Amino acid sequence: MVRPPHKEAKETLRFSGIAASRGIAIGPAYRYERTLLNAEDHQLALNDVGREIERFDTAVQKARQEIEKVRRVAEQKVGTPASSIFEAQMMMVSDEFILSSIRQRIKEELKPAAYAVDFELSSHQHVLEASENATMRDRANDIEDIKQRLLRYLLDRKKWLSKIDVPSILVATNLTPADAILFARSSMLGFAIDGGGVTSHVAILARSLGIPALVALHSASEHIETGDTLILDGERGELIVCPDSETLRGYEQEQSLVLGTGADFGGPLLEAGTSVVRTADGHPISILMNLEFGSEIAIIEAERLSQAVTGTNEEKRLGLGLVRTEHFLLLHDEFPTEEEQNALYKDLADRFFPAPVTLRTFDVGGDKVLSGSYREDNPFLGWRGLRISLDEPDLFLAQLRAILRASVRGNVKIMFPMVTTADELTRALEFVDEAKATLHSNGEPYDERIPIGIMVEVPSAAILADSFVPMVDYFSIGSNDLTQYALAVDRGNDLIASLYQELHPAVLKLICMTAEAGKRGGKPVSICGELGSYPLATPIVVGMGIEEISVSPSAVRSLATRLQLLHYSECKALADRVLANSFSPEDVKRQILQFLSERQLIDIFSETALRPGFGARLIKR
Numbered sequence: 001m002v003r004p005p006h007k008e009a010k011e012t013l014r015f016s017g018i019a020a021s022r023g024i025a026i027g028p029a030y031r032y033e034r035t036l037l038n039a040e041d042h043q044l045a046l047n048d049v050g051r052e053i054e055r056f057d058t059a060v061q062k063a064r065q066e067i068e069k070v071r072r073v074a075e076q077k078v079g080t081p082a083s084s085i086f087e088a089q090m091m092m093v094s095d096e097f098i099l100s101s102i103r104q105r106i107k108e109e110l111k112p113a114a115y116a117v118d119f120e121l122s123s124h125q126h127v128l129e130a131s132e133n134a135t136m137r138d139r140a141n142d143i144e145d146i147k148q149r150l151l152r153y154l155l156d157r158k159k160w161l162s163k164i165d166v167p168s169i170l171v172a173t174n175l176t177p178a179d180a181i182l183f184a185r186s187s188m189l190g191f192a193i194d195g196g197g198v199t200s201h202v203a204i205l206a207r208s209l210g211i212p213a214l215v216a217l218h219s220a221s222e223h224i225e226t227g228d229t230l231i232l233d234g235e236r237g238e239l240i241v242c243p244d245s246e247t248l249r250g251y252e253q254e255q256s257l258v259l260g261t262g263a264d265f266g267g268p269l270l271e272a273g274t275s276v277v278r279t280a281d282g283h284p285i286s287i288l289m290n291l292e293f294g295s296e297i298a299i300i301e302a303e304r305l306s307q308a309v310t311g312t313n314e315e316k317r318l319g320l321g322l323v324r325t326e327h328f329l330l331l332h333d334e335f336p337t338e339e340e341q342n343a344l345y346k347d348l349a350d351r352f353f354p355a356p357v358t359l360r361t362f363d364v365g366g367d368k369v370l371s372g373s374y375r376e377d378n379p380f381l382g383w384r385g386l387r388i389s390l391d392e393p394d395l396f397l398a399q400l401r402a403i404l405r406a407s408v409r410g411n412v413k414i415m416f417p418m419v420t421t422a423d424e425l426t427r428a429l430e431f432v433d434e435a436k437a438t439l440h441s442n443g444e445p446y447d448e449r450i451p452i453g454i455m456v457e458v459p460s461a462a463i464l465a466d467s468f469v470p471m472v473d474y475f476s477i478g479s480n481d482l483t484q485y486a487l488a489v490d491r492g493n494d495l496i497a498s499l500y501q502e503l504h505p506a507v508l509k510l511i512c513m514t515a516e517a518g519k520r521g522g523k524p525v526s527i528c529g530e531l532g533s534y535p536l537a538t539p540i541v542v543g544m545g546i547e548e549i550s551v552s553p554s555a556v557r558s559l560a561t562r563l564q565l566l567h568y569s570e571c572k573a574l575a576d577r578v579l580a581n582s583f584s585p586e587d588v589k590r591q592i593l594q595f596l597s598e599r600q601l602i603d604i605f606s607e608t609a610l611r612p613g614f615g616a617r618l619i620k621r
């Protein structure tokens, strides 16, 4: 006799990780596993056969288009030998023998197209997988790829993601930014993932969405089942599974306190009519917000906080120092049209007018990979950001026209991501001229003097910042990428999270070089990476002469509060000392801590829960 498994009450487990976004969430776990797609079998009705074959043929067409696109790009990028992988895939997806056996299964065995594809391709795959020959075994991977492409269409890819029906804490080995956005639209209370780092895009998104999140939990997800009660402690970097009732009660009390503080915005912190906050000795710093596109919650939250911080309703809003337009793409299968983009950009320009709206052109690639796009071994060092835009003139021009058309009221700025060489920027500017010329000949208005700037997030751009000065209207420092590229530390890899040090003197020197080049050339320099909201970094950022700081909406108020407590002249002296005498991040931190402690500011500047090594008190199981 088979006995039903005896389900014992689970013991309490505690996992330590990195608090990527603050707050406390309490609720049932929802275990999310991204698995490869499989199709289920069922019997088709006879009169559905024709439609099913049509769906299959369309899926094949789409898969061919996708593979062809990737092949074309691969040929340009890596030459013919490597791109022949995609030719082989194209041959497979066009192989009449395979295609007609799938059609036959649909027609004669009344199988759904997805099932017929899965069955037929899996059997070819198994034969190849068993081969002694490595090339043959590689071919099996190609078949898997084709199968997944076809299944994605046939199963309607939106169904890949189960929606959360009851408010839950999402637990997964990893999460893409697209997953996070999609889940945030249902009832995700927070998320806890095994992988990731504090500046991975999914962590940044969590902060923007204002949901608590833990990353770098290593193998915690293996021990959690859907339905387990969880406490996600984004203040201390801890995940508690199946807590006892006393712990639960304590956290429920703390949770209401945390929420209470968040709602209390107090009075305005900015100078009337501006986005400027002044240091104690009167030095002005402009504050702006970073916005994750595609998330209405983020837009509304940004507006609400902007009004709370400025203390007004209409005119004196904070502007946007970085709009990550690529997040808009994550919700779409294809690149959105010029019209679709224009509608969104215009909406933002109108909502935030007269404050500036800095639209960064698509920064696809790295960890922001679109599904179905080309997979690379080193995506962060690969086809990313401006590199993709320059290789895809139609897409780039459509985005530039959409931005320009939204600029008529004069508050839109263009920003290019991942600029590495002056030549790239020259080409990008030529595209802007071309987009302007098209609009001009169509009689469409745009801001002829639209400011154009670049992200400084690749060391080469910081080192050669002087040479970029004549070509740009402003610089914006992307400290997240600048850190990963300067220190050769993948920003999303939890194994080396402790090596990711934004306060490394090498990173600070690159930032300083950029700030000084901007000053010499009379071009403003802002920072829009996460360093801008890192409390310990604030005195150094100010001292290096950064004039604008753009942070997640939820960080605005605390940043403004900190800035008012500092003296610019003292910060400048600190930055000069730190840059002259530091050889390690520890040197830097020691000097900052001493500076803060001499001024009795340690408490206010040590919101350390968000930072690995500093807060994220690592609590052992």
Ligand code: PEP
Binding pocket: 204, 322, 324, 363, 457, 477, 478, 479, 480, 481, 482, 528, 529, 530
């Ligand atoms: C950065 O790299 O610092 C940045 C702001 O851009 P993103 O985080 O989108 O790469």
Ligand code: MG
Binding pocket: 417, 457, 478, 480, 481
């Ligand atoms: Mg970046």
